[in-house]
Amino acid sequence: MSLPEAHISSLIVQVSPEHIDETKKRIEAFDEAEIYGVSEVGKIVVVLETQAEGFITDVIEKINNMPGVLGASMVYHQIDSGTDTDTNTNKNNLAPDDGYSVSEEQV
Secondary structure, eight states, X not given: OOOOOEXXXXXXXXXXXXXXXXXXXXXXXXXXXXXXXXXXXXXXXEEEEESOHHHHHHHHHHHHTXXXXXXXXXXXXXXXXXXXXXXXXOOSSSOOOXXXXXXXXXX
16 A cells, blocks of 8 residues: 655745735645744745645645735655565665655755
8 A cells, every 4th residue: 555645845936025913824824824924025945745746736836826916936846656566585785675655856
């Protein structure tokens, strides 16, 4: 049995400084979003954790359409997925496979 995928991605959202507070509130309304940093000049670091990759692009589009947002860009994407592997067939002297794989992508 395999585990569902978990997609972890980070975004940089550039926003007009006068819209920072409003934009933060709108982003925080997404259950899967967490703000990790805010700059006074209008940059917000957002981390998303989802089970589907399509949700990431939907959120980016919604953020791009928010008032005062100049742009939202994904800068990192990691996929964690469970796999069905037999942990007793390790014949290459590598660390045992725990049935858990990670794939990373920086954009």
